[in-house]
Amino acid sequence: MSNKKIAIIGGGNLGKAIAQGLLKSGFSTPADLTVTKRHLASLSDLQSLGVQTISDNEAAIRGAEVIVVALKPYNVKEVLTQVKAAFDPSRHILISVITGVTIDDLEQIAGAGMPVVRAMPNTAIAIQESMTCICHKNVSQQQEAYVTEMFNQLGVAVSIDEKLMEAATVLGACGIAYALRFIRASIQGGIEIGFDARTANLIAAQTVKGAAQLLIKENRHPEEEIDKVTTPKGCTIAGLNEMEHQGFSSSLIKGITVSYNKIAKD
Ligand SMILES: NC(=O)C1=CN([C@@H]2O[C@H](COP(=O)(O)OP(=O)(O)OC[C@H]3O[C@@H](n4cnc5c(N)ncnc54)[C@H](OP(=O)(O)O)[C@@H]3O)[C@@H](O)[C@H]2O)C=CC1
Numbered sequence: 001m002s003n004k005k006i007a008i009i010g011g012g013n014l015g016k017a018i019a020q021g022l023l024k025s026g027f028s029t030p031a032d033l034t035v036t037k038r039h040l041a042s043l044s045d046l047q048s049l050g051v052q053t054i055s056d057n058e059a060a061i062r063g064a065e066v067i068v069v070a071l072k073p074y075n076v077k078e079v080l081t082q083v084k085a086a087f088d089p090s091r092h093i094l095i096s097v098i099t100g101v102t103i104d105d106l107e108q109i110a111g112a113g114m115p116v117v118r119a120m121p122n123t124a125i126a127i128q129e130s131m132t133c134i135c136h137k138n139v140s141q142q143q144e145a146y147v148t149e150m151f152n153q154l155g156v157a158v159s160i161d162e163k164l165m166e167a168a169t170v171l172g173a174c175g176i177a178y179a180l181r182f183i184r185a186s187i188q189g190g191i192e193i194g195f196d197a198r199t200a201n202l203i204a205a206q207t208v209k210g211a212a213q214l215l216i217k218e219n220r221h222p223e224e225e226i227d228k229v230t231t232p233k234g235c236t237i238a239g240l241n242e243m244e245h246q247g248f249s250s251s252l253i254k255g256i257t258v259s260y261n262k263i264a265k266d
């Protein structure tokens with residue numbers, strides 16, 4: 001368990017998911033956590049667990065050692081500039097999960113020398129299953145170890161070069177949506193061939209979980225595992241080939257590159 005006080009600035013989809021993961025993992029107690037947003041109703045469940053939920057960002061920052069910023073990219077500069085005076089590089093670590101905002105941008109806002117971590121998790125952080133890519137500046141070895149431990153408690157953390165952060169956003173963070181669309185389409189197909197929606201949902205989700213675990217736990221390449229499923233002249237290869245004729249892999253790759261170009265352009 002961490003005994004550091006953590007302030008999450010911007011308790012929306014991701015900020016709230018981070019708070020939930022920190023509590024579920026036991027990394028933080030409710031008393032360690034403050035979550036801010038302007039309209040607090042959606043944080044009532046966290047509040048009832050004992051998490052401080054407030055709208056005063058400055059008070060949250062002053063009361064914490066670790067500041068996780070989960071605001072939208074378009075208002076981060078304005079909101080953090082308003083509370084600039086509260087930042088203290090000798091006491092704080094600033095962790096940003098904001099898409100497209102660089103470490104240098106953050107250091108400029110929070111002040112020179114501020115220990116800054118740029119992290120790209122995904123919403124599975126709420127259940128400690130995030131893939132989180134991190135890079136940092138002005139961070140001591142101890143602070144780096146703390147942040148790595150924090151994100152490892154919330155899933156799997158990997159250190160990357162900052163120039164890959166946009167790619168990490170697409171593959172890891174947007175990737176949750178892409179994987180869920182695959183599952184949704186599988187469910188729709190499953191209903192067409194006879195399952196009720198509930199059973200199709202379970203079969204599709206557990207099958208994707210199993211496929212992912214084969215890669216993660218056994219360190220295998222997908223095609224090696226696909227070979228084991230594809231019986232000659234069987235139904236798997238017939239289905240796979242039809243999916244490829246319809247552009248399955250190509251559409252995924254194209255979607256990933258369009259998503260990447262969108263971040264790079266904005
Ligand atoms: N969602 C995802 O899967 C991922 C998102 N990200 C990044 O995380 C960031 C947050 O995304 P997401 O959680 O989806 O967005 P949300 O819009 O859900 O969350 C942002 C939150 O900030 C709050 N907010 C706005 N202004 C203030 C303010 N002045 N003070 C305090 N809180 C404020 C808003 O609540 P209110 O209006 O009540 O103040 C809102 O709940 C983005 O930069 C996004 O790029 C990164 C990885 C994954």
Ligand SMILES: O=C(O)[C@@H]1CCC=N1
Binds near residue numbers: 099173174
């Ligand atoms: O869609 C978005 O822009 C953000 C970035 C990663 C997930 N959601």
